[in-house]
Amino acid sequence: MPAYKTPLRDIRFLMNEVFDYPAHYKTLSNGESADADTVDMILEGAADFCENVLSPINQSGDEEGCHFENGVVTTPKGFKEAYKQFVEGGWQGLSYPEEFGGQGLPMSLNLVKSEMMGTANWSFTMYPGLSMGCMNTIMQFGTDEQKNTYMPHLTAGTWSGTMCLTEPQCGTDLGQVKSKAEPQADGTYKITGTKIFISAGEHDLTENIIHIVLARLPDAPAGTRGISLFIVPKFLPTADGGVGERNPVSCGSIEHKMGIRASATAVLNFDAATGYLIGEVNKGLHAMFTFMNTARIGTAVQGIAHAELAFQGSLPYAKERMSMRALSGKKDPEQVADAIIHHADVRRMLLTQKAIAEGGRAMIYHAAQLADKMADALSQGDQAKFEEYDDKLGFYTPILKGFLTELGLEAANHGMQVFGGHGYIKEHGMEQIARDARIATLYEGTTGVQALDLIGRKVLLSSKGKVVRDYTAEILRFCAQHATNKYMRRFAWDLTKICAQWNALTVRIMLAARKDRDIVSSASVDFLMFSGYAMMAFYWAQQAAVASEKLASGTGAETPEFYKAKIKVADFYFERLLPRSQGHAESMVNPSRTMMSLDAEHFSFDY
Amino acid sequence: MPAYKTPLRDIRFLMNEVFDYPAHYKTLSNGESADADTVDMILEGAADFCENVLSPINQSGDEEGCHFENGVVTTPKGFKEAYKQFVEGGWQGLSYPEEFGGQGLPMSLNLVKSEMMGTANWSFTMYPGLSMGCMNTIMQFGTDEQKNTYMPHLTAGTWSGTMCLTEPQCGTDLGQVKSKAEPQADGTYKITGTKIFISAGEHDLTENIIHIVLARLPDAPAGTRGISLFIVPKFLPTADGGVGERNPVSCGSIEHKMGIRASATAVLNFDAATGYLIGEVNKGLHAMFTFMNTARIGTAVQGIAHAELAFQGSLPYAKERMSMRALSGKKDPEQVADAIIHHADVRRMLLTQKAIAEGGRAMIYHAAQLADKMADALSQGDQAKFEEYDDKLGFYTPILKGFLTELGLEAANHGMQVFGGHGYIKEHGMEQIARDARIATLYEGTTGVQALDLIGRKVLLSSKGKVVRDYTAEILRFCAQHATNKYMRRFAWDLTKICAQWNALTVRIMLAARKDRDIVSSASVDFLMFSGYAMMAFYWAQQAAVASEKLASGTGAETPEFYKAKIKVADFYFERLLPRSQGHAESMVNPSRTMMSLDAEHFSFDY
Incomplete structure (x- = not known):
């Protein structure tokens, strides 16, 4: 451990x-x-x-x-x-x-x-x-x-x-x-x-x-x-x-x-x-239900907690464990083999853990500010402000809880995977992280419950898509601000595309749901995951934006390497994790018919 | 259990x-x-x-x-x-x-x-x-x-x-x-x-x-x-x-x-x-290495074993457990709530398990025939035939082992998820399936090792992409045969597209690898998973083809419902699982630079 x-x-x-x-x-x-x-x-x-x-x-x-x-x-x-x-x-x-x-x-x-x-x-x-x-x-x-x-x-x-x-x-x-x-x-x-x-x-x-x-x-x-x-x-x-x-x-x-x-x-x-x-x-x-949002954000934290701890376990192991040579040539020539951190696929797993832990942390720290504002409005008796922040947080909550706990489990599994067979052995503690992480997608509302809350209640029923329009408008304002920054241009472009797609998917499901009521459920988890990938992209872009400003101005509390690493991980996120959204996009728009038309007794003919 | x-x-x-x-x-x-x-x-x-x-x-x-x-x-x-x-x-x-x-x-x-x-x-x-x-x-x-x-x-x-x-x-x-x-x-x-x-x-x-x-x-x-x-x-x-x-x-x-x-x-x-x-x-x-293929196919079986057992656990639970009402109206009006099998998202999980178990079984049963032929050639001293089948099996093996064990773990996790919080409790046995399944992506060569074997050795080094060309040619012949069958047309079309994409991706990575040697590793798991989704699609199409023939001719050993269910699950696979290949396709073509340029000591500034 x-x-x-x-x-x-x-x-x-x-x-x-x-x-x-x-x-x-x-x-x-x-x-x-x-x-x-x-x-x-x-x-x-x-x-x-x-x-x-x-x-x-x-x-x-x-x-x-x-x-x-x-x-x-x-x-x-x-x-x-x-x-x-x-x-x-x-x-x-x-x-x-x-x-x-x-x-x-x-x-x-x-x-x-x-x-x-x-x-x-x-x-x-x-x-x-x-x-x-x-x-x-x-x-x-x-x-x-x-x-x-x-x-x-x-x-x-x-x-x-x-x-x-x-x-x-x-x-x-x-x-x-x-x-x-x-x-x-x-x-x-x-x-x-x-x-x-x-x-x-x-x-x-x-x-x-x-x-x-x-x-x-x-x-x-x-x-x-x-x-x-x-x-x-x-x-x-x-x-x-x-x-x-x-x-x-x-x-x-x-x-x-x-x-x-x-x-x-x-x-x-x-x-x-x-x-x-x-x-x-x-x-x-x-x-x-008044406290559902805060309780669920508390559980969303579990996603980044296990991603972080798994990363803290697998990073030093990847630097120590020697196996095979890097494809682009020896990195540790004096050793019998290269440390596995020199293999691109091991880096893919480490960077995925890091992108989840730090990207998720950013999502949660921003939601925490909304929670502060909500609590403040409540303590000041400002009902209108309270509801405004509560609505915002209500949109964030199922995404944070559903998406981050799923990704936290993935990151915990990468932690075991970096260790190879040793990851399966109790003494190293990596398997405990995966077992501990597994509860997070089940309690405080399963991923399916979060997904239905998001698309059914928050997106369709109470706002007819407005929450997505408002949120993507915020992202697009950010993109406009950063479109001329050379580090940020590619992020701004990808974000712009994904915002358009997010709104289009929302409208498409909203229209389909008029005749196909089950589509709200059949599309729900794909919609949740798509939303999560889109949202995390925004938070990685925000981190990259700050890092690139600090690098340009030569100021900031951290060494240049810290800021450069933030930009590289943002790049990694946009290149390797954000594309997963496309599978979810393609899957969710299908009518629910294929899923719903199979009789319960025809799921198996053997038992 | x-x-x-x-x-x-x-x-x-x-x-x-x-x-x-x-x-x-x-x-x-x-x-x-x-x-x-x-x-x-x-x-x-x-x-x-x-x-x-x-x-x-x-x-x-x-x-x-x-x-x-x-x-x-x-x-x-x-x-x-x-x-x-x-x-x-x-x-x-x-x-x-x-x-x-x-x-x-x-x-x-x-x-x-x-x-x-x-x-x-x-x-x-x-x-x-x-x-x-x-x-x-x-x-x-x-x-x-x-x-x-x-x-x-x-x-x-x-x-x-x-x-x-x-x-x-x-x-x-x-x-x-x-x-x-x-x-x-x-x-x-x-x-x-x-x-x-x-x-x-x-x-x-x-x-x-x-x-x-x-x-x-x-x-x-x-x-x-x-x-x-x-x-x-x-x-x-x-x-x-x-x-x-x-x-x-x-x-x-x-x-x-x-x-x-x-x-x-x-x-x-x-x-x-x-x-x-x-x-x-x-x-x-x-x-x-002579036995690596058969040993690894033996481990690939673990993917379908745990998918099958998880499905056998979650299907009856989904029929029994009552929670909420289906979105399209009451299904069990005399009960306090509907059985959860009436919720589309629960069906999504069940059908995913079933698609993995039965699609993976088909992949393995076909590979088993190749193994028979290989063993037969060996026993007859026909070295040329032995090598022909060994090469074929050598292409299948990393895909079966790598892809099916990853999907088996997913299916096992769906088994827990269908049970909600009860899935996390030992007495129901669903969590054991997930723990047992977890070893499969680690031993007999991790998923990363399978992926490198596939793209590095089998696809690029020994065949310069020929194994993909040959295999997709086989799929395309199948598509041509079934293009006029009304059940099969959509499958044939999707398969044709994915075959073209599979070859294009192979060539693209092969060309990129001339200058970017690490891309073979950075793209490897995405390539493996893409290949797995494409290959499983072919096996679902084959099952649907047989089912549609039996339905059309009114013959066959099974009731019509059995064949209809096969076609529906094939539909489900093409609509909901095959689209994931697109995320992998988009991710793998990126140069390895983003992953490789981060110094090992800059993965974390905290530890």
Whole structure:
């Protein structure tokens, strides 16, 4: 397992040179506190914690996994100590209000911190990650009393939280939720039902676990309009804010998973557990969707995390491992063979990993600014601005989550491939990265769910293609600005073409969908991937634009080689990865007939 | 884990209707014995063994893995008993000479048997699979004495064999082999060295293990021209053909792998072990390459095996699992939701699995006929014919191995994806398929090695593009034959286009390579994948052609629905998978400069 090294130079290049975070923070009402010194201190503190505390227990955590005995879950060796340091460092409260003990910093900083932590140890990061889902729900929909009861403990990290949505019969289709909430005379509810796949649902890291649970009132309408949201603590809070009586919610088992084995995934049985309504009755699903964007961007981070870690593993191996001679002649004449980094095909894999990690990071760091602006508008009560940014982010989210997690898995597999047979052996850790990465396209909405959200809801239903028109207009403005720069001309040209194609495809599917309703689904993943490749191209062009300016002006925080490398990787992206969009373009426009006309029983005649 | 069901209808469709195996067998000198009844008996006997003996221990074998203690390897529960039945059934000797106790049947039948066994339990199949590598080497290069000593036991399966090539410092680049062979006065050699990644290198299934070992004589030239081949038995054979003294070859450990965990992968330490030269001194690597094609086609089978098994898992799940409503209206109105097979995107995944499994099977069953012809020419001493078929197979091999194992992994991942989050949980077995499938692109030459073999050796060096011209000419003849058939017209048109493109790309890279030698590597995997998509298209068109003939004539062994489904899946392949070739085409023609000009130390500025 590669020891994680925080890519601070790349992070700072994006924050300071590409997206001008310092200026961005000045526009936020809570941005003052995020001055250059504070940001630096956080980046370096987080890097230190990730490299020295989280990374060393990543492989051992996978080997050992979580333990389950009689309802009690024990995390692997070292996790409790690491979590204690996480709490002591105040890391959970980074972007939560100062009135509850947080530091009130913009949430983009929290996302950067999560990226670092997730790359160092994704399993560990699941525990505080789920807490944030719970905290966001309470902050948005909780009463003052609820906030005062839970937020200080959650912000400190001494309590943690979960999101209890999935049941055995349903995950995506939450309208099928069966868990029941019986109203009690005292205004509380008795919650009964079984929830599965509950990440951080039971563990030994915190004093208490606060479950946010989807359940139905007895008289609730069927389907999605009859679901309410409840706070169900593992231990009921006492009047003075302490940990009280045990609530009858118990962990029935934990799952044996392909990867992220140090993250406990619990089956939770609620047996008339005391719950407190949060938000409005029957509007629980709507409330859940409020945080879907941020939660899904948090999962999109997993794509770049595993791409980054796989790259950190395969790059040094490619420099060390000697095999055969380069086609263009000996590179290491004094050695028995050349290092494999001299083979073009090995470079193709390394550059693909790098293009995904750094291109994806740029996509996420820009989305993080939108999330900051959205949160700021909300805190300022500016509903119009909130909706504007929410819409923008709503378009980005399925692309980031769907596309980056698919590419993250690809990059993780390249990491194994660079190692050859050694990549398949546990001790090198490369196969763990691929196993850990595999969950990312499944949870928080599968790739198919993201794809349908993108084309069905965001592109066709709510905007009739306007989101694509607006976004491509932004790209075309960028192209116009850079059309005369010799480094940028080719990027501008390719971007212009792909923008035209993106709009044309959108219109074509929109028209086809009038008669062929299934095309929205049959085209969806191709449309998602096409959109992802187009969008990532824009972010590589933006990085190249900054790099070429810095090279031309001779200024900039980095050595010329850093900027030159950025331009070369942008070239690589446009030459080798962007062309994949054409296969998706050609595939998606076909009518759904071929797929839909085969009877379910004719998929196989053998079984 | 899905219980394996042998796809006999599809296998028989290919053998009897598409490739006319009965007529093919009549052309072979050993084909007489492969009459319709014998073939049927073998197919059904193998199916029974696979479904009832091998499939039930596939998941438990993965869970338990192999055990290692003090140099002794124990296979998981049930493997010894299953292997005993394998021996009793005479399965190992199917295609080996009757004089050594085999059944002397064409090797294509053996390949079909291996496909079934491998799909039911790939880990188990590794043990007899490696024996075949050893047996082929002895049959081709062994003296009569060596054949008489080893072949009867190996053919029976009471002894097994291995291929000991890889060492810690080298896998692909076997010129770096360091193991030493010291000549002894009695004509034997003392073999000393460490071999790693030796599949079936140590286990408890057989009385003896016969290692084929690459090593160097003291005066051997450096590099690939100084490697000789030795037979190194675990127990030295006695004069009467029994098991004698233990040879000092010991198992130092077994690997902890991502998948195929019931297959023991050994580190073997040879400590002046007695070895017997096989074949000519210093020509060991050449001998190895003789069997590379058949060994690699054996690994290509893994692509379709995992695609098939993943499909067998996800198809019933897609029919059962209810989630959301189909976009074109309710399909299961009496249910709370529609089965997910009614969602186009789920069908896209299922059809992709099916297209890969059945399209790949067709590719392999045709290659198996070439292998039969090659073996037949060899047995008849017809060197010219042998070389003709060997050349043909040499072109197919890297495409089959490289392309089908990549697509097999994709299909396995779709299997998990159809299951959503449940795909990530061990008990359902879908994640095991993905882990098992992952090795296939790594061993027997990585995808990159296959790609370089294809474009570098087979296409450019030895034939200057002729292999592509010849193969596409065959496709074009097929297109001409079917251009007037209404079902086939669109396939013929797409195939014609892709043939032209395939030749154009070949010429373009050939010309570019004169000045840009690295382009052969930078374009290689794209060229391999393009070739694979083009080739699989031809095999889908062939299946559609047979199906459309049967539908038109109202004859054929199958129901009309079977033939209609074949045409629909061919349609799907041409609409949804073949377009991916365009991304590869666009990518491969770029000069290697962008990839090669980045200094190794500038791949990262952070680590």
